[in-house]
Amino acid sequence: MGIAEKILEIRSKLPSDVKLVAVSKTKPNSDIMEAYNVGQRIFGENKVQDLTAKYEVLPKDIQWHFIGHLQTNKVKYIAPFVSLIHAVDSLKLLKMINKEAEKNNRVIACLLQFHIAEEESKFGLSMAKCEEILKNPEFKALKNVQIAGVMGMATYTDNIEQIKGEFKTLDSFFKSLKTKYFNEDQAFCERSMGMSSDYEIALEQGSTMVRIGSTIFGERVYH
Numbered sequence: 001m002g003i004a005e006k007i008l009e010i011r012s013k014l015p016s017d018v019k020l021v022a023v024s025k026t027k028p029n030s031d032i033m034e035a036y037n038v039g040q041r042i043f044g045e046n047k048v049q050d051l052t053a054k055y056e057v058l059p060k061d062i063q064w065h066f067i068g069h070l071q072t073n074k075v076k077y078i079a080p081f082v083s084l085i086h087a088v089d090s091l092k093l094l095k096m097i098n099k100e101a102e103k104n105n106r107v108i109a110c111l112l113q114f115h116i117a118e119e120e121s122k123f124g125l126s127m128a129k130c131e132e133i134l135k136n137p138e139f140k141a142l143k144n145v146q147i148a149g150v151m152g153m154a155t156y157t158d159n160i161e162q163i164k165g166e167f168k169t170l171d172s173f174f175k176s177l178k179t180k181y182f183n184e185d186q187a188f189c190e191r192s193m194g195m196s197s198d199y200e201i202a203l204e205q206g207s208t209m210v211r212i213g214s215t216i217f218g219e220r221v222y223h
C-alpha cells in the first residue's frame with residue numbers, strides 16, 4: 001500500500017473530530033507531498049533543522065507540529081511558523097517560547113507533556129510538577145503561549161492493559177487540569193496520544209490527536 005492509501009485508511013478509522021498528525025521525521029519531501037495530495041495538512045517533525053528545511057520548500061498551508069524534545073536555544077528557529085509544540089515540560093521552555101512568539105507577534109499553542117510510561121525518561125511532567133508551573137505567577141504572566149492540552153507516550157510494550165492504563169492516566173490528568181485551571185478556556189481541549197502501534201487503544205481512551213509515522217511512511221532508516 002502506498003502513502004496515499006495508508007493516509008486514507010487511517011483517516012477512515014478516526015472519528016471526524018480526531019486530528020491526524022502525520023509524523024514525517026526522516027522522510028523526504030516527496031513522501032510528504034504524497035500525503036499532502038490526498039488532503040493531509042498536519043505534519044510532525046522532531047528535529048528543528050529538518051523542520052525548518054521542510055517548512056521553507058513545502059506548501060505554506062501545511063500545519064507543522066514539533067513533536068520532539070525542544071531545546072530553549074532552538075525555539076527561535078521555529079517560532080515564526082510552528083503551529084503546535086507537543087512536548088513542553090518546563091517553565092523555562094514556556095518562557096522562551098513566549099519570548100520568541102512575542103517577537104513574531106504570535107501566540108504559540110503548546111501541549112504539556114506528561115511522563116506516563118513505565119520507562120525511565122528525563123522528559124515529561126508529573127502532575128505535581130505541572131501544577132507547580134500552572135500556579136507560578138511567572139507562568140500566568142505569559143501572554144504569547146496558549147496551553148492547548150496534554151501529550152504523552154505510553155510504554156513500548158505488547159501489554160495492552162498497561163498501555164490502556166497509561167492513556168487513561170493521561171486522560172484523567174487532562175480532566176483534572178481542565179476543571180482546576182482551564183474550565184473557561186475553550187482552547188484547552190487536546191489529548192495528544194497514540195502512535196502507530198497504539199493509536200487504536202488511545203482513541204478508546206479519549207485521544208483527540210494521534211501522531212502516526214511508520215504506519216503511513218514505512219519504517220524509518222537512520223543514517
Ligand SMILES: *Cc1c(COP(=O)(O)O)cnc(C)c1O
Binds near residue numbers: 023046195196197213
Ligand atoms: C516518532 C514519533 C511518533 C511516531 O511514531 P510511529 O511509531 O512511527 O508512529 C509519535 N510521537 C513522537 C513523539 C515521536 O517521536
